[in-house]
Amino acid sequence: EAQVTQNPRYLITVTGKKLTVTCSQNMNHEYMSWYRQDPGLGLRQIYYSMNVEVTDKGDVPEGYKVSRKEKRNFPLILESPSPNQTSLYFCASSLGQGDYEQYFGPGTRLTVT
Amino acid sequence: SQQGEEDPQALSIQEGENATMNCSYKTSINNLQWYRQNSGRGLVHLILIRSNEREKHSGRLRVTLDTSKKSSSLLITASRAADTASYFCATDAWTTDSWGKLQFGAGTQVVVTP
Numbered sequence: 001e002a003q004v005t006q007n008p009r010y011l012i013t014v015t016g017k018k019l020t021v022t023c024s025q026n027m028n029h030e031y032m033s034w035y036r037q038d039p040g041l042g043l044r045q046i047y048y049s050m051n052v053e054v055t056d057k058g059d060v061p062e063g064y065k066v067s068r069k070e071k072r073n074f075p076l077i078l079e080s081p082s083p084n085q086t087s088l089y090f091c092a093s094s095l096g097q098g099d100y101e102q103y104f105g106p107g108t109r110l111t112v113t
Numbered sequence: 114s115q116q117g118e119e120d121p122q123a124l125s126i127q128e129g130e131n132a133t134m135n136c137s138y139k140t141s142i143n144n145l146q147w148y149r150q151n152s153g154r155g156l157v158h159l160i161l162i163r164s165n166e167r168e169k170h171s172g173r174l175r176v177t178l179d180t181s182k183k184s185s186s187l188l189i190t191a192s193r194a195a196d197t198a199s200y201f202c203a204t205d206a207w208t209t210d211s212w213g214k215l216q217f218g219a220g221t222q223v224v225v226t227p
Contacts, residue, residue, distance in 0.1 A: 004155075035217075042201060042219040043156075058214055090155055098143055098205035099163075102215060104155035 002027045004105035006091050012111045013081055021076045021108050023091030029103070031094045032074040033058065034066065036087040037107075043090065049074055050097055081112040117145075117202040117218035125224045132189040134221040136202030137182075143205045145178060145185050146215070150199045159187075159200075192225045199223070 004025045013019055025032065033048035035058075045058030049068040063085055065077040074093075078085060089108045094100040117138045126132050136145070144163045148156040162169045162178045162185065169176045175188040189196055199220040206216065 033215075040219055043203075043217040045214050045216070048214065059216075088153070092156075098215065099161075101146065101158035101161060102148075102156075104157070106155045107153065109153075 002103070004091055004093055004103050006089075006105040006108050008108060009106065010109050012113065014113055015082055016080050019078050019081060019110075021078075021089060021091075021110070023074045023076065023105060024072050025074075025091075025093040025103070026072065027093060027103065028071065029093035029095055030071070031097045031100070032068065033092050033102070034064070034074070034076045035090045035092065036060065036085075037090060038087050046076070046089075048097070081110075083112050086110060086112050117204050117216060119200070119202060119218045119221040121221060122219070123222045123224075125226070126192055128193055128225055128227050130192055130225075132192050132196070132223055132225070134187050134200055134223070136185045136187070136218055138185075138202075138204045138206075139183065140206045142180070145205075146203045147174075147176060147185075147187050148201045148203060148217075150201065150220070152198075156201065189223075192223075194225050194227050197223060197225045 007022045034046040035043040037043050044060045047066040049055040091105040092102040094102045117136045120135045146161045147159040150156045160171050173190045178185045199222045201220045203215045203217045
């Protein structure tokens with residue numbers, strides 16, 4: 001089944017404790033991205049990647065890191081999480097940027113206390 | 114920055130009625146997409162309309178695009194309780210700042226009551 005998976009689905013952590021949210025897709029998609037969703041703000045893009053080893057900042061990259069060492073994986077790293085990073089996070093993938101539908105993962109609900 | 118803005122923010126209708134929501138955007142676009150999100154879940158792609166298209170249909174969905182007004186509408190006909198969800202428009206804009214980014218609006222929350 002074609003899908004985007006994320007882990008963990010739920011995470012409660014404390015300020016400053018490094019964490020990684022994994023994202024994997026099995027559709028051989030070139031393009032992957034991370035979004036955060038906050039009430040009233042819709043989805044905002046954090047980082048995106050057009051291909052392996054090619055990543056770029058989205059609209060809200062501060063406090064996040066990403067890497068794209070393999071085509072299928074695009075982990076999101078929070079080196080020192082803060083309470084303002086409490087949010088619902090989505091990973092998405094598509095064949096390319098812009099002109100293609102994006103496939104979304106199920107989401108990761110992160111709470112930073 | 115948010116490119117698309119949906120209107121209304123919330124919509125409550127009865128089964129069988131039509132639901133219409135609008136999306137306005139600020140800069141020229143390559144295409145506009147509509148997505149649905151059931152409560153707290155991942156978004157699901159509904160339809161993509163390109164800047165040179167004016168109308169597109171998919172099942173009970175009808176999307177229009179007016180590039181002169183920088184707006185799009187999504188019509189769901191004969192709504193069902195299962196259509197209860199949030200609906201988002203997303204734009205792929207033709208600006209250097211937006212290259213590679215699909216920008217989403219804040220969404221319209223639709224509730225369909227039996």
